[in-house]
Amino acid sequence: MSEPLTDPGPSMPDDADWTWVLTRPCPDCGFDAAAVEPADVPALLRDAGQRYAAALGREDVRARPAEGVWSPLEYTCHVRDVCDVMRGRLEQILAGGGEVVRFANWDQDETAVEQQYWRSDPDVVAREVTAAFEAAATAYAFPAGTQWEWPALRSNGSEFTARTLALYFTHDIRHHLWDVNA
Numbered sequence: 288m289s290e291p292l293t294d295p296g297p298s299m300p301d302d303a304d305w306t307w308v309l310t311r312p313c314p315d316c317g318f319d320a321a322a323v324e325p326a327d328v329p330a331l332l333r334d335a336g337q338r339y340a341a342a343l344g345r346e347d348v349r350a351r352p353a354e355g356v357w358s359p360l361e362y363t364c365h366v367r368d369v370c371d372v373m374r375g376r377l378e379q380i381l382a383g384g385g386e387v388v389r390f391a392n393w394d395q396d397e398t399a400v401e402q403q404y405w406r407s408d409p410d411v412v413a414r415e416v417t418a419a420f421e422a423a424a425t426a427y428a429f430p431a432g433t434q435w436e437w438p439a440l441r442s443n444g445s446e447f448t449a450r451t452l453a454l455y456f457t458h459d460i461r462h463h464l465w466d467v468n469a
Contacts, residue, residue, distance in 0.1 A: 294403075294405065295351055295358070295405050296354070296355070298355050298356065298357050298361070298396065298399065299355040299356065300396045301395070301396070304443070304445065305455070305458070305459070306445050306455065308320060308454075308455065308458045309451050309454055309455060313458060313462060315462065315465060316458075316461050316462045316464070316465035317465075318457070318458045318461045318462065320454040320455075320457075320458065323454055323457060325427070325430065325435055325449075325450050325453045325454075328424075328427045328428075328453045328454075328456075328457055329424040329425070329427050329428040330424075331457055331460075331461070332370075332420050332423050332424040332427065332457070332460065333420060333421065333424045335366075335420060335460045335461065335464060336370075336416060336417050336419070336420025336421065336424075337417070337420075338464055338469045339362075339363045339366060339367075339416050339420070339464070339467075339469060340363075340413040340416055340417050341469065342359050342363065342467050342468075342469040343359070343360065343363055343409040343410075343412055343413045343416075344409070344413075345359060347359065348360045348409050349405070357399075357404070357466075358405065359467040359469070360404065360405070360407055360409055360412065361399065361404040361405055361407075362463050362466055362467050363412055363416055363467070364399070364402065364404035364407050364412055364416075365395060365398075365399060365404065365463065366416065366419075366459070366460055366463050367412065367415050367416040367419045368395070368398055368402075368419075369395075369456070369459055369460065370416075370419035370420055370422065370423040370460075371419055371422075371423075372393050373423060373452065373456040373459075374419075374422055374423045374426045374427075376390050376439065376452060377426050377427060377429075377430070377449060377452060377453070378426060379439070380434075380437050380438075380439050380447075380448075380449045380452065381429070381430065381434060381437070381449070383437060383439070384437075385433075385434075385437045385438075386438075387438045387439065387440060388438070388439045388440070389439070389440045389442070390439060390440065390441050390442060391442060392442035392443075423456075427453055427456075430449050434449055435448065435449045435450040435453075436448045436449070436450060437449050439452065
């Protein structure tokens with residue numbers, strides 16, 4: 288890489304509660320949770336992983352489209368980490384055996400700064416994001432029957448089941464594909 292890797296500055300923090308996408312379509316990316324079954328999630332994740340990896344080959348991979356908005360590279364680093372967090376949360380639900388589990392808080396903006404997403408090597412991230420999506424797809428293929436209704440609470444009190452977590456996760460991944468035009 289011959290281009291300088293200078294800190295592009297902070298991104299705009301996202302403190303919105305996106306759980307509303309579970310009850311109505313997203314007007315930006317078009318995701319409609321009512322149209323997705325949990326059994327669809329593994330294939331959707333694998334497809335998204337390939338699309339993110341392909342986006343890393345673009346010449347503008349490091350370019351931020353506007354001040355405070357992540358570049359395709361930064362979004363891809365983010366979704367790689369989202370895959371790991373959401374896979375871990377599903378595994379936590381399943382390990383809970385039907386009892387309510389509580390998710391630890393995850394600060395996505397803090398993670399982006401700590402890991403300096405903007406400095407990442409796109410070739411390395413392509414391998415990592417492909418592996419993260421495959422691991423998540425494998426995990427989301429596992430639940431069966433009533434396991435999809437096992438409960439969890441996010442640190443802010445939002446209630447989830449394995450099923451709604453799968454749909455929420457799928458929206459996040461699809462929405463960021465829309466963000467990076469992939």
